[in-house]
Amino acid sequence: MLWHTAEPAVQTPRQALFALNIGLAVLLCLCLGTSALAQTNARVDDSASSKELARVKRQPGQKTVVAIYEFRSSVPDVQVAAAQEMFVTALIKSGAFAVAERQRLNEGLMRERQLQAGGVAAGPAAGQVAAARYVFEVVVSEANRGAKENAQNLTVGGMTIGGGKTADAIGIDVRIVDVQTGLVVDAVNSIKTIEASTTTVTGVGNLLNALSARKGKTLSIGVDADSRSSSKEGVERALRACIEVAVAELARRMGTD
Numbered sequence: 001m002l003w004h005t006a007e008p009a010v011q012t013p014r015q016a017l018f019a020l021n022i023g024l025a026v027l028l029c030l031c032l033g034t035s036a037l038a039q040t041n042a043r044v045d046d047s048a049s050s051k052e053l054a055r056v057k058r059q060p061g062q063k064t065v066v067a068i069y070e071f072r073s074s075v076p077d078v079q080v081a082a083a084q085e086m087f088v089t090a091l092i093k094s095g096a097f098a099v100a101e102r103q104r105l106n107e108g109l110m111r112e113r114q115l116q117a118g119g120v121a122a123g124p125a126a127g128q129v130a131a132a133r134y135v136f137e138v139v140v141s142e143a144n145r146g147a148k149e150n151a152q153n154l155t156v157g158g159m160t161i162g163g164g165k166t167a168d169a170i171g172i173d174v175r176i177v178d179v180q181t182g183l184v185v186d187a188v189n190s191i192k193t194i195e196a197s198t199t200t201v202t203g204v205g206n207l208l209n210a211l212s213a214r215k216g217k218t219l220s221i222g223v224d225a226d227s228r229s230s231s232k233e234g235v236e237r238a239l240r241a242c243i244e245v246a247v248a249e250l251a252r253r254m255g256t257d
Contacts, residue, residue: 064133066097068135069136069177072140074139075142075235084138100131136177140172151165159202160201164197168194171189173189188246188249188253190249192238192241192242194238199229
């Protein structure tokens with residue numbers, strides 16, 4: 001990098017090349033960012049909790065028929081309907097349970113049976129609705145908001161580098177009730193930490209100016225940069241992980257009943 005005194009300066013070829021390199025670097029970063037966004041594709045969930053579900057040993061024979069009796073949440077950020085759908089999906093993915101639909105009987109299943117009974121739709125004769133052996137009661141509970149929090153800042157020559165981390169926790173409790181006896185025969189709970197981090201860099205130009213001032217010089221061109229990045233796992237993602245871990249445990253315990 002070329003320095004000059006307080007006298008009026010004429011940009012040298014080296015200075016021009018330096019400025020050009022800075023511009024190209026910024027342009028490259030922008031292009032790479034755009035390219036990464038353009039190449040992001042949907043994929044089948046391959047998270048650790050989803051893989052744990054996939055590792056559950058599939059047993060031969062009929063699956064245990066289950067139904068969801070109650071699903072509630074004490075966490076404001078959780079949509080109960082969406083969370084319940086996650087639970088149903090996890091039960092099916094485990095390969096251990098057959099889920100008896102109850103909420104939408106009037107919306108879809110009973111309507112379809114009426115069509116078949118009237119000869120409008122072709123299909124096998126409508127029989128009785130499958131009886132569930134167990135019903136689940138699920139509660140989403142907020143274990144600890146702000147369980148951990150820390151922040152650091154370092155300032156050198158007017159440039160500040162800062163960073164911080166926070167950690168919340170979310171959990172679910174599942175009770176399994178035997179339909180015949182009404183007894184709670186088992187229960188499982190799972191918990192997941194939701195981590196967030198931030199990093200900031202400011203005042204790069206201040207540091208460069210301070211370094212040049214120590215030599216009695218000034219920068220031939222103005223250079224400065226600020227950067228901020230943050231990442232946080234979504235509540236829904238963390239909740240799905242809790243659900244999948246809990247269902248995997250349930251499948252190991254009860255899938256062969």
